[in-house]
Amino acid sequence: MSRTVGWILFAILALVGVVGVFLRFTSSRDLAAYGSYIPWGLWVATYIFFAGLSAGAFVVAVLGHVFGVERLRPVAPLALAIALACLGAALVTVWFDLGHMERVLNVFLRPHFSSMMAWMVWLYTAYAIATVLALYGLWRGLPSLTRIALMVGTPLVVFYPGAAGALFGTVVAQSLWHSPVFPILFLFGGVLSGIALVTFATVFFSRKDKDYTDRVWLLGRITLGLLLMYLLIEWAEYSIPMWYQVGHEFEALMGVLFGPYWFVFWIFHLSLGMIIPILLLALWPRNPLAVGIAGLLASSMFLSVRLNLVIPSQVQPQLEGLVNAYRDRRLSYTYLPTLFEWSVVAFSVALAIAIAYGVVWFLNREKKLEVTQ
Amino acid sequence: MKKIPRRDLLKLGVIGGGGALLGKHTAEALQARAASVPGSYPIQEAENTLYSVCLQCNTGCPIKVKLYEGVAAKIDGNPITPWTMYPHLPYNTDLKRMARVDGALCPKGQSGIQSVYDPYRIRKVLKRAGPRGSGKWVEVPFEEAIREIVEGGQIFASIGDTRNYPALKDYWALRDPKVMKAMGKAVDAIWAEKDKAKKKALVEQFKVDFKDYLDTLIDPDHPDLGPKNNQVVFSWGRLKGGRTDFFKWFFDSGFGTINQHGHTTVCQGSLYFTGKAMSEQLDFDEKKGKFDWTGGKKFYWQGDLSGAEFAIFVGSNVYEGGYGPPLRVNRITQAVTEGRLKFVVIDPRAQKAVAHAARWIAPKPGTDAAIALGMIRWILEQGRYDRKYLSAANKAAAKSVGEPTWSNAAWLVKLDDKGFPAKLLRASDLGLPAFQKTVKDTAVEFDPPIAIVKGIPTRIDVQSEEEAVVGDLFVNTTLNGIRVKSVLELIRDEANKESLEGWARIAGIQPEDIAWLAYEFTNHGKRAAIDIHRGVSQHTNGFYNVLAWYTLAALIGSHDWQGGLVQNSTYDILGEKAEGPFFLKELHPRKLTPFGISIIRHGVKYENTTIFEGYPAKRPWYYNASDVYQEVLPSAAQGYPYPVKILFHYMGSPAYALPAGHTQIEAMLDPDKIGLIVASDIVVGDSYAYADYIFPDLSYLERWEFHGSHPNVIWKTQPLRQPTIAPIPETVKVFGEEIPISMEAMLLALAEKLGMPGFGEQGFVGGLPFKRPEDFYLKMVANLAYGEAKDGSKAVPEADDEELEYFAKARNHLPKSVFDLERWKAAIGEAHWRRAVYVMNRGGRFEDFKKAFLEDGTVAHKYGKQVNLYLEKQAGAKDAMTGQPYYPLAAYFPAYLDSTGQPIADAAEGYELNLLTHRIITMTKSRTISNYWLLNVQPENFIAVPTEDARRLGLRDGQRVKVVSKSNPEGVWDLGNGQKKPMIGKVKVVPGLRPGSVAFSLGYGHWSYGAANIEVNGKVVRSDPRRATGIHANAAMRVDPVLKDVTLSDIAGGSAVFYDTKVRLEPV
Amino acid sequence: MPQNGVSQTQDLENRRAFLGKFASTVFAGMVMGGAAVKAEEVKKPLQLPSQAPGGPIQPELEYEDVLVRMQRELEAAQQRGVTPKWVMVIDTRKCVGCHACTIACAVENKLPPGVVYRPVIEEQIGEFPNVSWRFTPRPCMQCDKPPCVPVCPVGATWKSEDGIVDIDYNACIGCRYCLTACPYQARTSDFGDRWTDGTPGQGKMPYEELPMFEYGKEWKPEGHKSPVGNARKCHFCRHRLQHGLLPQCVTSCIGRATFFGDANDPNSLVSQLIHKPNATRLKEELGTEPRVYYLV
């Protein structure tokens, strides 16, 4: 029954996604709401969202296989499947965002070493290879390959969300991005959201073996710890520029908190993405349902963090009055993703699910591993 | 790579497809170009450059059109002209260099290609397929439309309208030039007769004398209404030289209607007509055969910025409007940053020029005369006027003091028993003898005016170059029992009517501002310029505002001095000065000379006509003004003084342009009132949406015209507009010739159908053909090239072989329907060809930079005549509404009066905000909404509200409000047929506006012109929402409470009134 | 019949005698009290400041339009064989906020909707009645330390020797990273919109089918080919410089507020202007070292 519902939901998601992608290829980006003053929108946010998820998921496998947290070992295949799926979704989303999708290989053909974006792509590539190898090791029953791949992947998983953070953090022009905490924040956020996602998946989709509840408890605890630490960092991130209530960053942050999209912060991020999961995890640490829901909320709501990271900085005009100097819908400082943009995101989500499902299904079929129930 | 020929693409784009656009250039040419070398930049090459004139606004900046395979790719300034360079390159600059140097243009000039390649342009004749203004059209063959107009009848039967529409041929009633001339003379005699009975007798005599022709008259009992020909009216918006002459050839010489009226009064009417009154000369009037006021020119002065040290811009939007930004702004910014110029802006609105102004003075709207009079008072009190200039009472005296002009400041004026300065004191009043003159071998008497010279009343031989009369300036006495005052004394009386504080209070400014202005103004010798424009003239008191400022200018007598007041000068194109090579006046084989009272009742004294019925008249009469735009349609609809049968309207948009424009729509709606309306436009505009037929026209990049110049251009010039791209309208056959549909094609075809002399194989005297537009225009080019000396000594050089080659190459893309080298040559003959090419290669004729300045500090092209400060001619005529004579001196009259001179008190009814309007640099009235590039700079306009009023009224930025006034309490555009468009705009709170005023800029708020769906051939042409933005609040402007069907007007100067209306803003 | 009225050169006595004859016959008993009419006294016989000095003021005769001078200098810079150092100077005291530069640039480079290289920011400032305007045109600053360059993942944009920050339209992947990195928001993305989309023109009016010549190449508008999908920005009209022509925003500056030239040539107009104390640059504090100077 629930399986059917799942399938129906997936089918809808996929259908919407396919329509979105079709539109993306036919009507170019006509229907997107981003422009030149807010050049990066939902897709870029989705991309870093998925990238973070991927990293966090990978960390679970690393914990299990490299750091010897035995209890997490059984979910390593699931975690790696999720990591691969999210990475795929991330890359596809950002690929859709390019003005010249056909030239994406230029990143390899014309590498530009000063660009954080270039570095990020290369790190991704390396990381993707590590993930695939680790999975290959699991599939083939080559634990040392998995271990080595995961060990190699460990610094990558530290660097690439860091690089993603640096991609923003190095942009002098954007006062809200231009902050040394950014790489750390990215890393943390990624790990948090990814582990939360694995927690969710573990609760609902993993085999309920004897360690199931312990594993869930452990994942819940890790998630809770990360949530609390994230709150702390966020407090630092917000309180410093807010202190004297002047400057660009202050204005941008005020926009985040009390601007037209205040609910993104207060409702999606803080309430649904943080407080409720924290409460669930703190009050019912051993209740898998509570932990699972907390995981789902903490991971999925993290998109709001990514949105709040990408958009508000751009909403601040670099030059006062520029917006009135030449007017066009592409030259505006307001941004609300269009249905079209969401539909492309739907595609990415569907794609991620498909990849994860596919990998798991493949691993299951081989009977070598029993990843899920 | 296969490319679709661009002409096919255009087919998709333009309303009514079909026909070639690009002429000779097709796919092959495009492919050839595709193979061209990288790094090539073809659009800057001489062979791809054609020179013409911008018409995005009326400044008419000379341009170069850079072509890419026959498509206008970029427009820049023609560098050999004073409009776009300062100093400009010499006229003999070679073509390659000209191509390399780009002159500056304003943003509208830059974006012109979007006006020309506008997807809403029409290519075929449209005929209405529903009631007027229904938005339903069918495309009809050109010949069919011509036939229907000429023959009339039930031409709208197909839409169930069985009215008999008038036939043009029936109203070409009087065709005999001799008879028409004789009738005109007889009518003049009737008008000249003061005695009622005798007048009547003259009318009876007229009926006897012309008994065979009475059926050609509108009303034989009132022969002064003229022939039925007058019931065909030609009215226009923007029309310039060459085309003017072409259209006159048809309507005036050919058709013989007196009714040819332009748009001057919507524009800056009173500026022109005050100029006319001030330039009347007391001289021999050939028409009257006696000495009288004559030769007043419809013209005005502007400030010369090449030499001004101090300039006052009064109601003149010098950075954003006016004539024109590219040619004035650089002079100002350069001189101001170098400290050579200080300028002041007098405007209730902080126009952009206040950015660099020494002071911004924001008076109450409509009170400009008060400021001028305050300054006059201060200057007279301080003695800081140019005594030498003002004392010079005639030409000789001016000469003796080195002045190019003189005034009548020292002349004596008689005061009548009411103290009214009714007439000049003449020699005969004192029993002094008249001058005996011989003009053209006949003896004539001249009873001259008088000045006091050293205490002695002295006769003034006004135009004498030898006998200087240097008069006393302040005279107030009684001579021979007659109370007299000198003109300057009268002016002082006017100025002394209020104290400095009093004038300041009226204008709502500081007395110190007036004193400072007056001090500065008199602190620079002749180099203090006054530049006044619409903000001064478009009030009910416009005439007197202008007169007051020009009177002030005369106190320093800066006319014709560099840095002072200067006038326009252009090269003759009609061959009048050199009487050839094509003396057009003499080339018409059977020229009619229209006569009678015009539909706008101008240039005639009401009381002299046979339809005089006491005061007030049914509608105002405009003795001083002509081209009274606002009166054409309402008068026609009312049928006063007679009904109009067919109205031709060209390149205007009276409904959009005029204040209370909805009254103009009302006038057009009913075919029983105005029989047939035939319009010429490039799109379905906001006014011609109400026409019966719209003929597509050639845009400014496709046609001929001689744009002329403006007063502030001290160089003698004549910019030439000429075809630069293939025509967009369809091509038709007229007189057996292929030509694009255009106003010219329409007139040629009508002439052909009517068999009108002056057109066709024998169109010109001497048997030259007039079958194509070039047959006419090239003769003017030849005249321009030949110059104004009979012996040809002022001719331009001949084009050499290389130039001839460029000439042909650059026109290679033009189709035969426009350009055919041999045919063009034939139109003027080999002898004139090379010089004409020289002119066409340069886009006109332009004097070299240095030539405009003379050693003595005066400008080369002078007004050089008398400047009237007292207007005797005006004092001798009566306002037809009040029966009172026009006031003959600068004076302050409050603004906002109805046509009978009664004040309008809307403020008492809660309409308390003064509605202002103005230009922004990116927009030209109804014409630039198609320029999407410009719309990105400002996509919509707004209603500017001063900070203080916004606070008081609780209005916020961006809030939507409706503009309502006493005469439009609903705040809507009544578009007829039950359709209404609310006048709603967004508030913008601004600091730069005098409290109590609100302002909107011109150019938005369209209801047609692509802003609304129309139906053509049963198919909907979808509108473009970008063209429907913003607000156009002209319909809130006050309807005259007496006339009820037209805007308020300045009865003396003709201006339509834009700035006096009191409104309320209602939040919606 | 002798003419009345006398030229000033004639001596007064002459005139008296002449008029006297008349007076005796004609004016007798007519002029009040037989006495000559007295012109009313003028209160203060102040002298007006001197009239226009003898000759015309024609400083302009020795002067040429800066456009002509700058083009001459440009042509010379092309000949010098030394890499020029292109700089632009914008005199905010002369800018009149006309936006001619914006549009000239848009037409020259056939900019589609949403793409703009040189907007002009206008603000009305002050409070009634002390009101003024401030106009700030904003081309690409061609920063000497351009934050937009290092971020590009594919090296599609770089700082050229002559100072212009170029974009290779054929390499750019359209990631818009550079857009976010420019502190002046001088880069915009070409989304391939057409001006007459949604009108009977269907985005295909002749001017929308014209090529443009940026970077010395002929770019035809075709589907989604470059520059559609790319980052675009002001390039100091490199394609015109190649031909010894001034940038279009310079030639069309009606306030003559925009200057262009080679700062390596000490005699150039721009060299004279940028070394004055009133020359500043936008957001100097960021250290981007703009090549566009503003005179204030």
Ligand SMILES: Nc1nc2c(c(=O)[nH]1)N[C@H]1C(S)=C(S)[C@@H](COP(=O)(O)OP(=O)(O)OC[C@H]3O[C@@H](n4cnc5c(=O)[nH]c(N)nc54)[C@H](O)[C@@H]3O)O[C@H]1N2
């Ligand atoms: N609110 C407000 N209203 C104003 C003013 C203002 O300051 N504020 N200013 C006034 C002034 S100064 C003036 S001069 C008037 C002008 O008013 P009008 O002389 O009536 O002129 P436009 O509004 O320019 O209308 C011109 C019409 O000609 C058409 N047209 C354009 N090009 C061509 C062409 O090549 N051939 C033909 N045949 N037609 C063409 C256009 O499509 C348009 O329909 O507006 C006045 N109206």
Ligand SMILES: Nc1nc2c(c(=O)[nH]1)N[C@H]1C(S)=C(S)[C@@H](COP(=O)(O)OP(=O)(O)OC[C@H]3O[C@@H](n4cnc5c(=O)[nH]c(N)nc54)[C@H](O)[C@@H]3O)O[C@H]1N2
């Ligand atoms: N951009 C642009 N330029 C144009 C044109 C165009 O349509 N667009 N049209 C051309 C034409 S046809 C014309 S006639 C000229 C017109 O040129 P201008 O007359 O210079 O232009 P407007 O903007 O109408 O300027 C009128 C000014 O008078 C002010 N004003 C209003 N009432 C009063 C008053 O009572 N006293 C004073 N002192 N000022 C007052 C207004 O605020 C406004 O700034 O412009 C020409 N140039």
Ligand code: SF4
């Ligand atoms: S001022 Fe502008 S719109 Fe007017 S003619 Fe000149 S360039 Fe054209």
Ligand code: SF4
């Ligand atoms: S202004 Fe912006 S786009 Fe131009 S060089 Fe500097 S950072 Fe780059």
Ligand code: SF4
């Ligand atoms: S948009 Fe193009 S130029 Fe800009 S960073 Fe991306 S690839 Fe480089």
Ligand code: SF4
């Ligand atoms: S230099 Fe050229 S590209 Fe740059 S803003 Fe000026 S016109 Fe545009």
Ligand code: SF4
């Ligand atoms: S063209 Fe010149 S004056 Fe006009 S806005 Fe641009 S910089 Fe300013």
Ligand SMILES: [Mo]
């Ligand atoms: Mo006008």
